[in-house]
Amino acid sequence: MTLHPTLARVTARIIERSEATRRPYLDRMDAARIKGPARGHLSCSGQAHAYAASGNDKDKLAIGTAGNLGIITAYNDMLSAHQPFERFPDLLREAARAAGGTAQVAGGVPAMCDGVTQGEAGMELSLFSRDVIALAASVALSHNTFDAAVFLGVCDKIVPGLVIAAQAFGHLPAVFLPAGPMESGLSNDEKAKMRQQFAAGEVGREALMAAEMAAYHGPGTCTFYGTANTNQMLMEFMGLHLPGASFVPPNGAMRDALTQEGAKRALSLSALGDSYTPVSVILDERAFVNGIIGLNATGGSTNLLIHLVAMARAGGIILDWQDFSELSDVTPLLARVYPNGLADVNHFHAAGGLGYMIGELLGAGLLHPDTMTVAGEGLENYTTEPKLKAEGLVWEKGAGTSLNEKILRPARDPFQSTGGLKRMTGSMGTAVMKVSAVAPEHHMIEAPARVFADQDAVKSAFKAGEFTGDVVVVVRFQGPKANGMPELHSLTPLLSILQGRGHKVALVTDGRMSGASGKVPAAIHVSPEAVDGGPIARVRDGDFVRVDAVAGTLDVLAGDLDTRPNATVDLSSAQAGTGRELFAAFRNTVGAATSGATIFGD
Template sequence: MSQLNDTLRRVTDRIIARSETTRSAYLERVGAAASKGPARAHLSCSGQAHAYAACGEDKAQLVDGVAGNLGIVTAYNDMLSAHQPFESYPAMIKQAVRDLGGTAQVAGGVPAMCDGVTQGEAGMELSLFSRDVIAMAASVALSHNTFDAAVFLGVCDKIVPGLVIGAQAFGHLPAVFLPAGPMTSGLANDEKAKVRQKFAAGEVGREELLAAEMAAYHGPGTCTFYGTANTNQMLMEFMGLHLPGSSFVTPGTALREALTREGAKRALSLSALGDDYTPVAEILDERTFVNGIVGLNATGGSTNLLIHLVAMARAGGIQLDWEDFSDLSEVTPLMARVYPNGLADVNHFHAAGGLGYMIGRLLEVGLLHPDTKTVAGQGLENYTREPVLVDGRLSWRAGAEKSLNEAILKPPHEAFQPTGGLRRLTGNLGTSVMKVSAVAPEHHVIEAPVRVFADQNEVKEAFRAGELTEDVIVVVRFQGPKANGMPELHSLTPILSILQGRGQKVALVTDGRMSGASGKVPAAIHVSPEAVDGGPIARLRDGDLLRVDALSGTLEVLSADALERAAASHDLTANQTGTGRELFAAFRTTVGAATEGASIFGA
C-alpha cells in the first residue's frame, strides 16, 4: 500500500477543519441517541402492542426484546425497472434474520421517481426535490424507534442520496444499503443514441424511436449506462455501505439473492446488541466522502453527485465544496470508459474487473483512504474482493488484479486521461461544473456567441425553425433550484449533438442540470448564482461572446458591458402549478444554492 497522495491528505485535512463545529455537534447528537440503547424497550405497553400486532410468528421474539429487530426502508415500486426487484426483498430479509434469531419489519416506503420518464416533462421539476422528500420519508419510517439496525432498498438518481441523508438522521443505527443490480445488456447505448439523433432530425418516426428505446430498456434492473443511478451504486461501494462487489450483480440470480440475505444479516450483526457495533455515523466520516469523490472522478461519474454528495455530507455535519472535487480531480486518473464515456455498459465494466479492480489499484497508488470503517469491516481492502457462490454458499475471493479489457478499464499509470472526469469552472458568470470524460479534447474550449433561452422547449423550437446554424453557446437560464426545482435538460442532448456533428462549435451553459448521461457536448451546468437570484447569467443577451474553457477551468462572458446590465426576469407562473408542483412552493422558497447541495435542509 502506497503512502497517501499529498493532495488527498491536504483536501481531507481541510474538510475536517472546515467541518469541525458542525461535525462535532452531529456526533454529539448521535452519541446521545446511542446511549439510550435499543429504543423499543422504552415504549409503553400500548406502544409495543401496536408495533408488534401484525408480526405473526415474530411477535414472541419482539416481545422478548433480546433479539435484534431490523427496519426495512424500501423504495419499491414496479414502475421503475431498477426498483421492481425489491418486491421480493422483504420476505428474503425477514427469513434471513430469523435464521439468526432476529426479526425484521418493513418500517416504511419512500417515493421513487424515474428521471427517464420525466425528461422534458413537468414532473422533472419535482425530481431534485424528491431527494429531500425521500430523506424525510425515511426519517418518518424510522421514527417509531423500534429498530436496532436498518437496511435501505434503493438505486436510482435521487433515491440513494435521499436515503443516505435519512439514514444519517438516525446515525446511531447501523445501515446497510442493498442494491437490485443492473438489467442485462440490451440494445447498445451508442445505437440507441443514434436513433434519438435521427428522431430529433426528423429522419425517423416515433415508431422506430420507441422500438429502439424498448430494446435498450427491456427488463428488471437498473439502466445499464453509467448515469446517476449506477454512479450511486459505485459510491455505495467506495463509501462502504454495500457489501463488497454487490453493486453490479444482475437481478434474479442466485448470487444476487445470497448478497441480499447476507446484507440483512450483516446489518443486524452491526447493532449495539452485538460485539461489532458500527453505526452509520462512524462509517460516513470525512475520509469516506473523500473516497467517494475519488471514485466519482476515476469513473467519470454523474455531475448530479456534485450536488448530492454535498447534501449527503452536510447531513452528517461534513462541509464539502466544489473546490474539493476540483482539487481531487486534478490528481485522480480517469480509469474507466463506460457509456456515455465509451461504448461499454456497466455489465461489461463489471466483467472487466469492475469496482474491485479500481479500488485495489487506487489503494496501491495512495488515492484512497485505506482505513475507513465499512459494513464489511475495518478497511477498504475488503472491497477489492468479489463475491462468489461455492456449493451454494456465499464467500469472497480476491478480485481481478489486472484489467480483463483495457478498452474499458485501465490501471492508474495508463489511464484514459491523467485527471478525473469532472471540472469546476469559475469566472465572471459564477461557478459551474462540467463532465468532460466523454467530451473530445477539441471541444474542451468553446468560444462563441450566445443564444439565450428561458426553457428547453424554446431551444427545440429554434432548432426546428432552422435558427441554430452557426457556432453557438446555448444558454438556458431560470432553471435553478429556486426557479423551478432545477430540472435535468437531457432532452436537449440529441439536438446539441446534431449541431456538433455538423461541425459547429457548440456548448450549453445553464443554471439547471444535465442527466448523469451527459455526453459529448460540453455543458457548463449548475451555474451559481442562479438567474432567479440575479446571478450574472441573468444579464446575458443574444450575441454576447462567451468562453467555456475546461482546460483552464473558466466560464467567462467576454463582451465588455454584459455584466453592467440589469438582470433579466422571467415569468415562472407556469412552473408553479400542475403535476404536483403547487405542493412544492415551500421547497422553491427555502432551497439552498446548487453549491450547497440544493437542499431544503440547513447546513
C-alpha cells in the same frame, strides 16, 4: 502505500472546515446510541401496535433481546431498477430469523424515474424528491423500534435521499442493498444515434420506440453509467454496500444471497453485539473523499456534485466544489463506460469492475485505506468479490488485472491522467462540467450566446432552423429556486446534431444535465442562479461566451455585464400542475447548488 499529498491535504482541509458542524452531529449520535431504541420502553399499548402484524415474530419482539431490523424500501414496479425489490422483504425477514432476530418493513419512500420525466413537467419535482425521500425515511424510522436498518434503493435521487436519512439516524448501523443492472440490450451508442436521427426528422416515432424498448427491456438498473449506477459505485467506495454487490444482476441466486447476507450483516453491527458500527462512524470525512475519488476515476454523474455535498452536510461535513476539482486533477480516469465509451456496466463488471478499480487506486495512494465499512475495517475488503460455494456465500480475492483494457485500465496507464469533472469559475459564476465524455477539441468553446428561458424554446428554435453557426446555448431560470432545477437531457440529441454539422457548440445553464451527459460540453449548475440575480441573468443574445474546461473558466466577454439589469421571467407556469403547486415551500427554502440544493439548511 503512502497517501497522495493532494488527497491528504484536501481531507485535512475538509476536517478543519467541518469541525464546528461535525462535532455536534457526532455528539447527537452518541446521545441517541446511549438512549437506544425505545422498543423496550414503549407502553404496552405502543408495543402491541408495533408488533400486532408480526405473526410468529411477536414473542421475540416483546422480549426485546433480539435485534430488530428496519427495512426502508423504495420499491415500485414502474421503475425497472426497483421492481426486483418486491421480493426483498420476505428474503430479509427469513435471513433475520435465521440470525436470531426479526425484520419489519418500517416504511416506503417515493422513487421516480428521470428517464420517464425528461423534458416533462414532472422533472421539476425530481431534485426535490431527494429531500422528500429523506423526510419519508425519517418518518419511517421515527418509531425508534429498530436496532439496525437496510435501505433498498438504486436510482438518481433515491440513494442520496436514503443516505441523508441514514445519517439522521446515524447511531444505527445500515446496509444499502442494490437490485442490480438489467441484462445488456441494444447498445447505448445505437440508442443515441436513433435519438439523434429522430430529432433530425430522419426516422419516425415508431423506429425510435422500437430502439428504446430494445434498450430498456427488463428488470434492473439501466446499463449506462448515469446517476443510478454512479450511486452504486459510491456505496461501495464509501463502505455501505457489501463488497462486489453493486453490479450483480437481479433475481438470481447470487443477488438473493447478497440480500440475505445484508440483513445478517446489519444486525451483526448493532449495539447488541460486539461489532457495533453505526453509519456515523462509516461516513466520516475520509469516506466522502473516497467517494469523490471514485466519482472522478469512473467519469461519474455530475448530479453527484450536488448530492455528495447534501449527503455530507447531513453528517456535519462541509464539502466544496473546489475539493472535487483538486481531487479530479490528481485522479486518473480508469473506466470507459457509456457515455464515456461504448461499454455498459455489465461489460465493466465483467472486466474487473469496482474491485479491480479500488485495488488500483489503493495501490496509487488515492484512497483512504483505513475507513470503516459494513464489511469491517479497511477498504481492502472491497478488492474481493463474492462467490457462491457449497458452504454458502464467501468472498475471494478479485481480479488482479483488467480483462479488457478498452473498458478498464490500470492506474499506471489510464485513459487520461485527470478525472472526469471540472469546476469552472468566471464572470458568469461558478459551474461544473463533465469532461470525461467530451473530446479534447471541444474543451474550449468561444461563440455568441443564444439565451432561452426554458428548454422548449431551444427545441422550437432548432426546429425553425435558427442555429446556423457556432453557438453557446444559455438556458437560464432552471435553478432550484426557479423551478426545482430539472435536468435538460432532452436537449442532448439536437445539440449533438449541431456539433455533428461542424459547429462549435456548448450549453450553459443554471439547471442540471443528465447523469449520462455526453459529448457536447455543458457548463451546468451555474451558481448563483438567474432567479437569485446571478450574472447568467444579465447575458444577452450575441454576447460572446467562453467555456474553457482546460483553464476552468466560464466568462461572458462583455465589459458592461455588471451594470446591466437582471432579466426576469414569468415562472407561474412552472409552479402548478403535476403536483408542482405542493412544492412551493421547497422552492422558497432550497439553498444554492453549491451547497447541495437542499432544503435542510444552506
